[in-house]
Amino acid sequence: MRNRGVWGVAGWGAGVLALVVGLPLAAGGRLPDPVATHWSGGSGGPDGSMGLWAAVLFPALVWVVVAAAAAFGARRGPLPRWSLATLASTGVLLAGTQASIVRANLDAPDWRQAGSVTGWGVAVMVAVAVLAGAGGAALGRRSPAEGPAAAEGPRMEIPGGERLVWLSSAANPWLQLLGGLLGLAALGGLLAGLAGLLDGPWPMVAPLAFAALAVLVCSSVRARVTQRGLEVAFGPLGYPVRRWAAADIESARAEERTPARAGGWGYRINGLGTTVMLRGGECLVVRVKGRDFAVSVDDAARGAALLNSLPAKKG
Known part of the structure; x- marks a missing residue:
C-alpha cells in the first residue's frame, strides 16, 4: 500500500x-x-x-x-x-x-x-x-481495522451478543494507471480547450473522461461482511456500492479463479455469473437467487465462513 x-x-x-x-x-x-x-x-x-x-x-x-x-x-x-x-x-x-x-x-x-x-x-x-x-x-x-480472527472452515461460532466484521480489499495497479492516464488526457484536453488551443474539445474530452471513470471504478474493490450481509464498494472513492442482505445469500465459498476463466479483467459477466477480477487467485463467491457473484479479494475463506454463519442464515 x-x-x-x-x-x-x-x-x-x-x-x-x-x-x-x-x-x-x-x-x-x-x-x-x-x-x-x-x-x-x-x-x-x-x-x-x-x-x-x-x-x-x-x-x-x-x-x-x-x-x-x-x-x-x-x-x-x-x-x-x-x-x-x-x-x-x-x-x-x-x-x-x-x-x-x-x-x-x-x-x-x-x-x-x-x-x-x-x-x-x-x-x-x-x-x-x-x-x-x-x-x-x-x-x-x-479503512477500519479487520475483525477478530475466525476459525477455519465453512462456518464459525459467533459468541452470543458479539458482532464480527470481515474486511478485505484488492486493487489492480495497471488498471489504476490506465484510468489515471485517461483522466489526465481528459483534463489536458479540457484545459487546452479553455486555453483556446482546441476548438470544441468536448468530442475528445467526454469519451476520455467516461473511459477514465469506468476504468477507475473497476480498478479497486473493498468487500465487507457484517451481520447485515455483504457489501462490495468499487473504485477509489468506494462508490458505487452493491449490497446483499444476509437472508438473501444462499451460500458463500472461496474459489480459485483466473482472468482467463473469468473472461478478462475488471467487471465480467459470463457463464460463471458476475466476477470482479482484479488479480488471479482466491475469490469470495456468493450465490444469490441462483446466480454467483465473485470478487477477487484476500482472505476469502474467512469472509465466506462468516457469511455462512450469520444469525440471519441459521434455520
Missing part, C-alpha cells in the same frame, strides 16, 4: 507538471513575451507581467515542491486526508490558472493587450479545485 501511494503521488505530480509546462509551450509563437500574469480587480485589465519562460517555470517549481513533499510523506506511511486534499486542489488550481493565463494572452501582440480573466471563470476554477480537494480527502479515508 505504501508503494502504491508513492506511485499515485508521483503519477499525479508528473501529469500536473506536464500540463503546467506543456500548455504555454503548446501555444508556440501565439503568446507575447513577456506574458500578462496579473489582472487588476477594478478594470479587469492586465497590470503585471512575467517573462514567458518564467511563467512556465515558476508554477512548475511550486508544483514540484508540493508534489515532492507529498511523495516523501507517502514513503513514510499513508498520507493524511488534508495532505491528499492539498495535493489534489493545488494541482487543479495551478493547471487551471495556467490555462487561464494562456487563453488571455493567446494571439495578443503585447501583454498589455491581453484579454481579461473573467470573474465567473475564476469562480468555476476555484470550485473545481475545491471539489478536487474533497475527492483527495475522500481517498485518504482510513
Whole structure:
C-alpha cells in the first residue's frame, strides 16, 4: 500500500507538471513575451507581467515542491486526508490558472493587450479545485481495522451478543494507471480547450473522461461482511456500492479463479455469473437467487465462513 501511494503521488505530480509546462509551450509563437500574469480587480485589465519562460517555470517549481513533499510523506506511511486534499486542489488550481493565463494572452501582440480573466471563470476554477480537494480527502479515508480472527472452515461460532466484521480489499495497479492516464488526457484536453488551443474539445474530452471513470471504478474493490450481509464498494472513492442482505445469500465459498476463466479483467459477466477480477487467485463467491457473484479479494475463506454463519442464515 505504501508503494502504491508513492506511485499515485508521483503519477499525479508528473501529469500536473506536464500540463503546467506543456500548455504555454503548446501555444508556440501565439503568446507575447513577456506574458500578462496579473489582472487588476477594478478594470479587469492586465497590470503585471512575467517573462514567458518564467511563467512556465515558476508554477512548475511550486508544483514540484508540493508534489515532492507529498511523495516523501507517502514513503513514510499513508498520507493524511488534508495532505491528499492539498495535493489534489493545488494541482487543479495551478493547471487551471495556467490555462487561464494562456487563453488571455493567446494571439495578443503585447501583454498589455491581453484579454481579461473573467470573474465567473475564476469562480468555476476555484470550485473545481475545491471539489478536487474533497475527492483527495475522500481517498485518504482510513479503512477500519479487520475483525477478530475466525476459525477455519465453512462456518464459525459467533459468541452470543458479539458482532464480527470481515474486511478485505484488492486493487489492480495497471488498471489504476490506465484510468489515471485517461483522466489526465481528459483534463489536458479540457484545459487546452479553455486555453483556446482546441476548438470544441468536448468530442475528445467526454469519451476520455467516461473511459477514465469506468476504468477507475473497476480498478479497486473493498468487500465487507457484517451481520447485515455483504457489501462490495468499487473504485477509489468506494462508490458505487452493491449490497446483499444476509437472508438473501444462499451460500458463500472461496474459489480459485483466473482472468482467463473469468473472461478478462475488471467487471465480467459470463457463464460463471458476475466476477470482479482484479488479480488471479482466491475469490469470495456468493450465490444469490441462483446466480454467483465473485470478487477477487484476500482472505476469502474467512469472509465466506462468516457469511455462512450469520444469525440471519441459521434455520
